[in-house]
Amino acid sequence: MLYDAVVLLGLLMLAAAVALPFGDADKHAFQDFWFTLWLLAVCFAYLGVCWRYAGMTVGMRAWRIRLVSADEQLISWPRCFLRFLVGLFSLGAFGLGILWALVDSRHRGWHDLAARTLLIKSPGLKPNGAIRQPQQSSK
Numbered sequence: 730m731l732y733d734a735v736v737l738l739g740l741l742m743l744a745a746a747v748a749l750p751f752g753d754a755d756k757h758a759f760q761d762f763w764f765t766l767w768l769l770a771v772c773f774a775y776l777g778v779c780w781r782y783a784g785m786t787v788g789m790r791a792w793r794i795r796l797v798s799a800d801e802q803l804i805s806w807p808r809c810f811l812r813f814l815v816g817l818f819s820l821g822a823f824g825l826g827i828l829w830a831l832v833d834s835r836h837r838g839w840h841d842l843a844a845r846t847l848l849i850k851s852p853g854l855k856p857n858g859a860i861r862q863p864q865q866s867s868k
Contacts, residue, residue, distance in 0.1 A: 732788030
């Protein structure tokens with residue numbers, strides 16, 4: 730999560746710089762509706778593209794974790810969006826939706842339950858994302 734926070738912080742700083750020339754220069758998240766919506770869209774763009782096309786974010790890659798649907802396939806855009814929205818709600822509920830993973834038998838938070846997704850370990854995944862090839866014995 731810390732890895733992704735660093736990436737998101739950089740993206741949000743860039744997004745804020747892009748938004749500066751438009752409208753009032755004194756923009757504040759959660760006070761300016763359109764600016765807040767823009768920042769949320771940037772967050773979803775990063776997370777959605779990572780989840781949809783790679784099944785993992787930078788932080789998930791470092792820990793060798795993949796996000797998959799119940800049939801272990803990459804998730805669709807609607808599921809990405811639903812997971813993002815419920816994740817925001819989970820955080821807004823003092824993190825209860827995230828902490829729910831501690832009591833769920835399959836370690837799913839509210840966002841995983843709503844989007845029908847799972848986090849699985851990928852031991853065959855190198856930190857750079859390449860798939861490890863099995864070692865061949867030399868005879």
